[in-house]
Amino acid sequence: MIKYDLHCHTTFSDGRLDVAELLQRATEKGVDILAITDHDTIAAIAPARDYIGNNDLALELINGVEISTKWESFEIHIVGLNFDPEHPVLQSLLLEQQQKRELRAQEIGARLAKNGYDNVYQDAQALAKSAQITRAHFAQVLVERGVAKNIQGVFKKFLARGKTGYTPSNWCDIATAVGAIQAAGGVAVLAHPARYKMSNKWLRKLLSHFKAVGGEAMEVAQPQQPPTERQFLGRLSQEFELLASQGSDFHFPMPWVDLGRNLYLPKDCQGVWRHWGGTEE
Incomplete structure (x- = not known):
């Protein structure tokens, strides 16, 4: 059985492992096919391909990205898989997203500073290094300052x-x-649909909209997930005629979330990898 993990992050967004560390861990965990899906950036793809080639890793890389969107009052994430990273339409959108992310980070820093938390933006920027600043970086800074126990x-x-x-x-x-x-020739996947804290009625409304604008797949399987949730999402993928994807949404090692851990699709779901000729064998 081929092990797919089609959702994970590196230090190019809010992951804790750099490209080399992530790829080595994926290999150690027995992942066969991996998609790095950093938030609104594809900066990890080229160095990941170089590292795999230079180190002869038995790992196939699928081009990936996770794009933040707005729908109704919700922030919805759309994963893109197996696209041309050089396509100008995709590159233009990601540049716009990155600019919006930077402006938002500056505003978060300003609001925190007005309330007595000085230089959080600067510390988050230092933590992110050359990567985009995300809210997770702000959270890490504030945890390190002791103002909260965890992210x-x-x-x-x-x-x-x-x-x-x-x-x-x-x-x-x-x-x-x-x-x-x-x-860009890729397939659009609705990320982690059970995490949006919406009723089943609203979830169906979201899936209907996603399908109507051309969405082709939805994430069904994640590591830390009740079996009933996985089965429910599997049924929804069939109801809306969407391909099913699976991914750890890995950011850093945790006992209950890791690359390739507990990833399998319910019976009768059609894997998104069939979109590009992949198999389960």
């Missing part, structure tokens, strides 16, 4: 809607993300 606590206390550092996003809409991915 989840920072989001709840500082970055959630109505809190001190909350800054509304200005991402593109779902149709724009799907269109750019498809223009």
Whole structure:
């Protein structure tokens, strides 16, 4: 059985492992086919391909990205897989997204500074190094300063809607993300649909919209997931005639989330890899 992990992150966005560390860990965990899906950037793809070739890793890399979008009052993430990273339409959208991300980061820093938390933006920038600054970087800084016990606590206390550092996003809409991915020859996947804290009625409304604008697949399987949720998402993928994807959404090693861990599709789901001729054998 081929082991696919089609959602993970490096230090080019909010992951903790650099490209080499991530690829080595994927190999150690028995992953056969991996997609690096950093937030609104494809900067990891070229160095990842170089590292795999230079070190003869038994690992196939699928081009990937995770694009942030706005739909209704929700921030929805769309994963793109197996696209041409040089396509100008996709490159243009990602540049716009990166610019929006930087402006948002500056505003978060300004809002925190007004409330007595000085230089958080600068510290987050130093933590991110040459990568994009994400809210996870702000969270890490505030945890290190001792103002919250963990990243989840920072989001709840500082970055959630109505809190001190909350800054509304200005991402593109779902149709724009799907269109750019498809223009580049890729397949558009609705990321982690169970995480958006919406009712089943709203989830079906989201899936209907995603399908209507050309979306082709949805994530069904993740490591830390009740079996009932996986089965439910599998049924939804069939109901909306969407291919099914799987991915760890790996950012750093945790006991319950790791590359390739507990990733399998429910019976009768059609794997997204069939879109590019992959198999389960």
